[in-house]
Amino acid sequence: MDGVPLTSSETEYVEAARAANTMRGYRSDWREFTTWCTEHDLEPMPAAPATVTGYLSDLARAGAKVGTMSRRLSAIKFAHQLRNHPDPTRNARVVAVWEGIRRTHGAPPDQATPLMPPELFDVLDACPVTKAWRTPGRQDEPDLAGARDRALILVGFVAALRRSELAALTLDQVAAHPNGLVLTLARSKTNPTGEHVELVVLPRAANPARCPVVALNHWIQLAGITDGPVFRAVGKNNQPATRALHPESVNTLVQKAVARAGIDPGPYSAHSLRAGFVTYAHLRGASDRAIAHQTRHRSLATLGTYVRVHQAWTDNAATILGL
Template structure:
């Protein structure tokens, strides 16, 4: 029977596991895992570090969605029977959910069961068979962000405001910090082929001088989550200062008086750096707003458009896949090829010479 603190219509396991997942992402509460012995503060920190914050947030959302489905269908979510998972997946597939979304839901279910020291229900033969059928039936290439590259990139850079004009009397115009930050973020994100999470995590201490420009040291990344070997990204100087990532980054840091801590920070209404790093989702919004200022429809674009733009543009300029991967840090050249497949389709293709 549900305890008095359980939400109406939930089972005890639904409530307790949702609480467990929630507490794993907290920074102060001790959590109970496996043997029901509360973790120490130090152990809790390491448990939290085992998964990226964004991953934990996703798992929490996925588990909540799954338990809601279980309540609606009178199923027990923990431990989840194979028929429960296959019924859930089938409903998702029929409702038009993407294969990638369903794959993450499965990862969340596996993770929660591991937290409770329960067998992995996603490895059951029935689940595996149904999941394989869903993938074959509904599988599709993942959505790709529209690349942001020249000449559109130049238009977006030119539209970034450089001067802040105040309505307050007697306050002289000032350099527009948000505009300078956006210019630096766009150029560093494009030339560095950086992910939005990497832009958000970049620290001043990660930026080193080099005779040819700057070198960024990324302690961790999507493909290097354990930080076993830092990844290096170069920012070469450009002959045009208006398009130079080194010039833009230095200008932003100097104007914002940032000498340590997060490189890309929020800007207050009073035109001051907040001292706090931007959230990855905020970077996505900033990129779209910058594109919109240039009169370009921002809907097809995202922060990932900077990374996709670098890869596509470098390919069009004749760079080899290995040279591109050196900067983008792709471990698979097959994955890299997915970014430029549309442009490759027109290369050396007899359909373009039919003369019709």
């Protein structure tokens, strides 16, 4: 940038260079930082290196996770770059304090608990099928929310989709195939600019009750969806909304579905579906390359973070001590 303030249109394009979820996070993190600065009578823009290190130190002492602090630093960096100010996070003082915090407080990142069989089947079975009405004279109906949740969970698991991809899926991205369905994803976390099309398959399952194709088609037919978003909110009147689910709503629906099955929802999230696919496919003997073909991971090494816990028990002498 050349010192000339960005126009509103230019600012919109700069923000569009990052995912919507990222921008929401940046705005939230920047508000947190500016609030802290106000409380300490410090200037947030441009921020002095001592301001940033003081903020980081307070966060670390309060028990903030390294990942959270890293995201806050990214927000501070982005805000300064957007206004053509020097990046305070690159200052030697900030770099030294940040390295010390990471060494002192660093911990492995939290991993979503994989949702996979047999728990996955329990969650599917707990999805309501029939909507019973207390209103006199009103007949029972198929439960649309239950049908949506079943489709959401099966598609999320078998297609190994991220919650943002589930929320953004539209009907024109779903195509029939002799073996099932093919999902065409124009954009994703690893393909943010849509430079290439990503294809994800949904094969038919032998058991219709566990088939993503059957579940998705059933939901689409019940909800009367002819175009637009595939996964939508369902009102108390058992009617679908026209708007797409928010990615956070996908997270909430997965946790509620897990709770309905009598399982503690705490360790689970929407990412548990993707993690469950990777872990279960690995346990079933699939190669890393075959798994990455569906998950669209660019690095095979990344897949190891999903299956490391299960691998630790394989061929391990500690399991045969006979104690």
